[in-house]
Amino acid sequence: MSNVAQFPKSTAKSVTARALAVLGALSAQEPSMTLSQLARVAGLPVATVYRLAGELEEGRFLQRDAAGRYSLGVRMWEMGLLTPVHGHMREVAMPFLLNLQYECRETVQLAVCDGVDAVYIEKLTLDTKTPVQSRIGARIPLHATAVGQAILAVSDQSFIDVISGMPLPRFTDNTVTTPRALNKLLEQVRDQGFAHSTEEYVAGSTAIAAPVMVNGKVEAAIGIVNYELRDDLEIYVPQMLEAAAGLGHRLEELAANPESH
Amino acid sequence: MSNVAQFPKSTAKSVTARALAVLGALSAQEPSMTLSQLARVAGLPVATVYRLAGELEEGRFLQRDAAGRYSLGVRMWEMGLLTPVHGHMREVAMPFLLNLQYECRETVQLAVCDGVDAVYIEKLTLDTKTPVQSRIGARIPLHATAVGQAILAVSDQSFIDVISGMPLPRFTDNTVTTPRALNKLLEQVRDQGFAHSTEEYVAGSTAIAAPVMVNGKVEAAIGIVNYELRDDLEIYVPQMLEAAAGLGHRLEELAANPESH
DNA sequence: AATGACCTTTTCACTCAGTGAAAAACGTTC
DNA sequence: GAACGTTTTTCACTGAGTGAAAAGGTCATT
Numbered sequence: 320m321s322n323v324a325q326f327p328k329s330t331a332k333s334v335t336a337r338a339l340a341v342l343g344a345l346s347a348q349e350p351s352m353t354l355s356q357l358a359r360v361a362g363l364p365v366a367t368v369y370r371l372a373g374e375l376e377e378g379r380f381l382q383r384d385a386a387g388r389y390s391l392g393v394r395m396w397e398m399g400l401l402t403p404v405h406g407h408m409r410e411v412a413m414p415f416l417l418n419l420q421y422e423c424r425e426t427v428q429l430a431v432c433d434g435v436d437a438v439y440i441e442k443l444t445l446d447t448k449t450p451v452q453s454r455i456g457a458r459i460p461l462h463a464t465a466v467g468q469a470i471l472a473v474s475d476q477s478f479i480d481v482i483s484g485m486p487l488p489r490f491t492d493n494t495v496t497t498p499r500a501l502n503k504l505l506e507q508v509r510d511q512g513f514a515h516s517t518e519e520y521v522a523g524s525t526a527i528a529a530p531v532m533v534n535g536k537v538e539a540a541i542g543i544v545n546y547e548l549r550d551d552l553e554i555y556v557p558q559m560l561e562a563a564a565g566l567g568h569r570l571e572e573l574a575a576n577p578e579s580h
Numbered sequence: 581m582s583n584v585a586q587f588p589k590s591t592a593k594s595v596t597a598r599a600l601a602v603l604g605a606l607s608a609q610e611p612s613m614t615l616s617q618l619a620r621v622a623g624l625p626v627a628t629v630y631r632l633a634g635e636l637e638e639g640r641f642l643q644r645d646a647a648g649r650y651s652l653g654v655r656m657w658e659m660g661l662l663t664p665v666h667g668h669m670r671e672v673a674m675p676f677l678l679n680l681q682y683e684c685r686e687t688v689q690l691a692v693c694d695g696v697d698a699v700y701i702e703k704l705t706l707d708t709k710t711p712v713q714s715r716i717g718a719r720i721p722l723h724a725t726a727v728g729q730a731i732l733a734v735s736d737q738s739f740i741d742v743i744s745g746m747p748l749p750r751f752t753d754n755t756v757t758t759p760r761a762l763n764k765l766l767e768q769v770r771d772q773g774f775a776h777s778t779e780e781y782v783a784g785s786t787a788i789a790a791p792v793m794v795n796g797k798v799e800a801a802i803g804i805v806n807y808e809l810r811d812d813l814e815i816y817v818p819q820m821l822e823a824a825a826g827l828g829h830r831l832e833e834l835a836a837n838p839e840s841h
Numbered sequence: 842a843a844t845g846a847c848c849t850t851t852t853c854a855c856t857c858a859g860t861g862a863a864a865a866a867c868g869t870t871c
Numbered sequence: 872g873a874a875c876g877t878t879t880t881t882c883a884c885t886g887a888g889t890g891a892a893a894a895g896g897t898c899a900t901t
Contacts, residue, residue, distance in 0.1 A: 333635060334595040334596060335596070335599045335632060335636065335639075336635060336638075336639065338595075339635075339636075339639040339641060342659060343639070343659075345659070345662055346662070347662060350662045351664075374596040374600075375600070377597075378597070378600040378604070390662075390664055391659055391660070391664075392663070393665060393694065394604075395656070395659050395660045395662075396660040396661075396663035396665055396666055396717065397717050398603065398604075398652055398656055398660065399652070399656050399657040399658070399660020399661065399663075400657075400716055400717035401606055401607070401608060401651075401652050402651070402653065402657040403645075403651055404654060404657050405657055405716075406611060406715075410715075413703075413704065413705055414705065414706045414707065414708050417681065417704055417705070418706065420678065420682075421682060421685075424682075438654070438658075442674075443674070444674055444678070445675045445678055445679065446675065447675050447830070454661075454671075455661055456658045456661035456662075569708070
């Protein structure tokens, strides 16, 4: 059933905006589409999309498979890796994440705050049947995950107010959905220095997370997740805090020295 | 003096092409630029780039830092993750790579073949001063790296011929640069089931690598690198082969079942 | 083989979105 | 304070981009 109509952008914008709309039509749910699907989702005439997609393909931002379906091209991927989020943050964080993973042998995550939610930048997991929720690049709510709470707790009060002022969607029975409860929770996180969340986002998963501070400002969060409701996850808190602190310091160093490799 | 009009780049044609040229101006070497740099590199008038960059920023394909410099935006990164190269292979491979990393505590790499060279898809490293050469997304020569050789050795003979027919650039004293020598090397790789390369690409580094076979066709390679010329890297061959085989089987399973998690 | 459903590709007259030189407005460094 | 490089705004002009419609493909179903 096509109940789509998520982008009814009748307001035909600039050529560039249209081109981006074409690219944006592809999503995690539908990473490849036919020309006409693309047109429908982007809300543009087929002929227009035909031309635009052709040019995007030329530039390798799109690619067509054997069947003629469009998906995002290698160029897109290559360029994505030049993004500060990846190029810098992920690269610098890797050794810390790996060491932490080595010590706890649980799934280790790195997330940053972007807009009003958190985004997973890296996930090191040994789990072969890992849930989709925490795909790298996935956006996750700040109020309902350990990494989100770790970031939010040490953010500016004004930002906290913005977030707690927005609707706080419920994902499980344990999700915190009122501003009051959220603020209380965040205070607790600040007190103990890390967040601990049990089944607030996904049933059956529990997680701890710590903020990564760079020059007094939170830049990311490192978390440990377990999908079997381990109740002793906190035994890894020291190592996690060490990883978070270590990463923070390293980022400060790199920010100071332009490029001290 | 006479610096009036120098248009080094051939004038990009369509609006879309120009927009892509603006994005394409950013590179691994210069991941962030001022507006006018952007214009110069893209070979477009400043006013034009000003407008285009504005729109690209709106769509979060570009972003500006505090100083007003442009770099690639989060959107670019998010979408890059939807690319076929990344999405599947990397996700499935992670547990195998992590286990291998756990066992050898050396830098572990995953690469696939794209066109006439290999591309690093993932790199797990504990090394904080890791060389730039093996950046994720970096393209590396098939003839001069362990992962490249591992892939090439088990490729179709026709493809091997194409590669060995091309110029084989020399990177170090140890680089194999003649078709004869390359073929001999590849035969050896086939015989022993893995590649072992010492200072063929980067001085001071040694690596081993094994191909990942999926239904009889090579799809990737898993490698272990060391930057201090460890001469006993081969002790990890069994684990590496196990990881490669494990990943191969997992990929076969997933190819069979459309989507079994 | 004829039908219909859905897709891709081409065409073409119209017009409005995109253009870029030039000038204004900043922000530096000497 | 002037000389330089930057970013931003303005504006008259015009060809690049548009999209409806028609033509051409491909694949089921009858």
